[in-house]
Amino acid sequence: MSDVVDMKGDWNRRARERPEKYIAGFHDASEAEFRESGRRDVSIFFGGIEQLLSEGRDVVDIGCGIGRMDEFLAPRVRSLIGVDVSGEMVARARERLAHLPNLSFVEGDGSSLPLPDDSADLVFSHVVFQHVPRRLVPRYFAEALRVLRPGGSFVFQLPQRGARTPSDAPDRDTYTMRFWDIDDVEARLRELGFELRPRESAEVGLPGERFLSLRFHAVKSAAR
Numbered sequence: 194m195s196d197v198v199d200m201k202g203d204w205n206r207r208a209r210e211r212p213e214k215y216i217a218g219f220h221d222a223s224e225a226e227f228r229e230s231g232r233r234d235v236s237i238f239f240g241g242i243e244q245l246l247s248e249g250r251d252v253v254d255i256g257c258g259i260g261r262m263d264e265f266l267a268p269r270v271r272s273l274i275g276v277d278v279s280g281e282m283v284a285r286a287r288e289r290l291a292h293l294p295n296l297s298f299v300e301g302d303g304s305s306l307p308l309p310d311d312s313a314d315l316v317f318s319h320v321v322f323q324h325v326p327r328r329l330v331p332r333y334f335a336e337a338l339r340v341l342r343p344g345g346s347f348v349f350q351l352p353q354r355g356a357r358t359p360s361d362a363p364d365r366d367t368y369t370m371r372f373w374d375i376d377d378v379e380a381r382l383r384e385l386g387f388e389l390r391p392r393e394s395a396e397v398g399l400p401g402e403r404f405l406s407l408r409f410h411a412v413k414s415a416a417r
């Protein structure tokens with residue numbers, strides 16, 4: 194698929210140029226500052242649902258980048274697999290975090306998970322789907338459901354569409370954020386058979402460009 198090829202090409206280029214810039218908006222940050230952003234985002238993103246990060250859990254991170262968050266998650270769970278469309282990101286993640294034995298990284302095709310059915314307790318994704326062409330995101334919803342064990346959780350972030358948020362960039366643009374309607378996201382998750390847990394929202398962005406970032410939590414029904 195040409196859209197997937199473009200995502201790969203674009204994100205590989207960003208990884209070669211300066212991954213920290215495109216991952217967390219850091220232009221000249223030190224390694225220590227970059228790492229601190231990973232530690233902070235883990236604590237914010239999993240705030241109130243820390244029980245999902247326990248020793249016996251197998252976890253998947255969609256759009257792992259160079260493992261910014263995974264570094265702080267792997268020590269808390271049984272296994273963690275980071276999947277990314279960019280082989281360059283994956284290569285850098287492997288090199289940075291080679292000291293964490295339960296953490297591995299795989300390159301994906303940009304809309305599916307190269308992982309077996311019923312193999313994970315938690316699938317999560319942070320600041321990734323917002324960059325992905327809208328029509329491809331629901332494929333990841335279905336893939337998360339397939340890969341999760343019954344009772345497993347899918348936790349992900351998306352920016353909320355508001356009165357002043359821009360309409361979608363063309364699909365060839367793999368960076369500009371796309372904003373989503375809560376009802377649309379929740380309807381898609383329910384249609385697939387997920388059970389919804391309470392959503393969280395936080396105001397983020399620059400002054401004058403504030404928007405709500407949503408955290409969705411969907412559970413694969415245990416009765417399957």
Ligand SMILES: C[S@@+](CC[C@H](N)C(=O)[O-])C[C@H]1O[C@@H](n2cnc3c(N)ncnc32)[C@H](O)[C@@H]1O
Nearest residue numbers: 204215216256257258261277278279303319321
């Ligand atoms: C802004 S970075 C966030 C990385 C990581 N989640 C974090 O918070 O540090 C977005 C990442 O998503 C990856 N990505 C973009 N589109 C993707 C897709 N369709 N499938 C998987 N990964 C994708 C990029 O290569 C990049 O590593």
